[in-house]
Amino acid sequence: MQNLANRTIFHLDMDAFFAAVEQLDFPQYRGKPVIVGADPLGGKGRGVVSTASYEARKFGIHSAMPISQAYRSCPTGIFVRPRGHRYLEISEQIMRLLYDFTPLIAPISIDEAFMDLTGSLKLLGDARTIAIKIKERIKTEIGLTASIGIAPNMFIAKIASDLQKPDGLVIVEPGNEKEFLAPLAISKMWGIGKKTEPLFQRRGIFTIGQLASMTVDELVKLFGKVGMDYWYLANGIDSRPVETGEERKSISKEITFFEDTDDCQKLELVLFEIAEILGKSLREKKLKARTITLKIRLADFSTSTRRKSLTNFTDNSEEIRNTGLALFRHFNCGEMKVRLIGLGVSQFDEASGEQLAFFDKTKPQSRNIDSLIDLVEDRFGKGMIKKATLIRSNPVDE
Ligand SMILES: [Mg+2]
Known part of the structure; x- marks a missing residue:
């Protein structure tokens, strides 16, 4: 578990993301009020504004406003439909870039992510330096501006990123x-x-x-x-x-042989070892999984997976091994030699896993801690961040 004291948490939020992408792709839109959302149909349109460019915001237009109202506020504005695939493409570019700074990233929507930079400071410099670097790279490599809030926790980082938009940087020091x-x-x-x-x-x-x-x-x-x-x-x-969230989706281990092999005994021995590693890893993480996946790549690089879901959740190496072996014995390699073999476990028991407390358990008194933890599990669970994303089913962006 991470040390939760003295953390450096970034919240990065793209500025008027959808509208900014439109202005990036269509230079003629730059400096103009751009409203991404439903078709205004000359003021009779239904639906809402997804994102308004900063120029459009001067007319009082904002996310989630009825599109008809936006149209009345600024009939000469540029009204465009969302191009989801394009936003996703750019979002992926941004997220990829962020991984150069830390592996601890929790994207919470298409244009927003929390990042834990605590472990990166020694290597990359202080928080401000890193934030400036990230903003610069997003600007030069993608052509957009982002706002970043930095704080010892997620709650404050998120508030901070919003305070100096657009192109903002707000740092809240510990204490x-x-x-x-x-x-x-x-x-x-x-x-x-x-x-x-x-x-x-x-x-x-x-x-x-x-x-x-x-x-x-x-x-x-x-x-x-x-x-x-x-x-x-x-x-x-x-x-x-x-x-x-990634470490929770699946745990897997695979081995590529120096020389392709059709030695079944050798292959089964490798599966034995991998099952042992997976079982140990599950027990360490206090997780139990239900689905075992076998992966095989043959000499011609064709790759196959075979999976089996158990009726129970397990962290038992033997059970993983037996299931993996059964899958392997049913697999027909033909005449082909095996280049890579691996096993994975997935579909974790929601109730298993180390419970991560929402709040610091030591403050204030420990009274009510049990109910606090229950509350946290009830309300947020382990997938809290993902749930927050799901709630935003309507693409609204600030
Ligand atoms: Mg945003």
């Missing part, structure tokens, strides 16, 4: 978390929206600083368990790690 948050409106808080905001305002709570000075008891009385989330976040505490 300044509360001070940074205090003057901000409570609507900046995770989970506080149009419904919850008035409940606070009625009590004279308008800023995060005011919220932070409420007691946990008071907040829990008012909002139930989620009140505790508010308290932690408002006080600048957020221990969620940047989870890449």
Whole structure:
């Protein structure tokens, strides 16, 4: 598990992404109000704005606004339909570039990602230097601007990236978390929206600083368990790690032979060893998997996979080995020699795995920790970041 103290977390958010891509691809759109979204149909269109360029925002147009309203605000604007495949293509270029700086990246939408740079500082320089480098590379290699927020945790990094858009860079030093948050409106808080905001305002709570000075008891009385989330976040505490998610999809190991082989005994021996490694790896990660996949590449480079799902979840090397061997024995290599062989395990038990606490368990008192962990599992689970992406089913971007 990562050390959650003294982290350097980046939140990178592309500026008016869809509109910026349109302006990149169509130079005639540059410097003009570009509105990506539904067809306005001369003001009669239904649907909403996905993204408005900064020029369009001057007309009061923003994401999620009805397209008809946007049209009335700026009838001379350039209204275009989203070109999803193109945005995805550029998104992938950006994400690829980010991996040059750290492997710990959690993309949370097409144009946004959290990055944990803690382990990169020694090698790449201080946080500001790295952020400037990332922004420069996105600018020169892709032609777009990004805003970056840097903080000791994800909650604050995300708020920070939004404060100086476009082309922003906001750094919140460790120790300044509360001070940074205090003057901000409570609507900046995770989970506080149009419904919850008035409940606070009625009590004279308008800023995060005011919220932070409420007691946990008071907040829990008012909002139930989620009140505790508010308290932690408002006080600048957020221990969620940047989870890449990748390590959870599957674990696999494969071996390429120096010389192609059709020696079945040798191949089975290799599968034995791989099953042992996979079982150990699962047990270390406290994971159990249900699906075993065999991968074979033959001398002609043709690659096949065979998989079998068990009725139970397992971290048992023997079970993995037996399943892998059964798959192998059913596989017909023909006359061909084997170049590569491997096994993978996937489909992990949702309930297994090391539980990652949403908040630092040591603060405040450990009372209610059990229920806090339950709450975290209930509400966010391990796939919290992915769920957040799914919620944004409508491509709305800021
Ligand atoms: Mg954005």
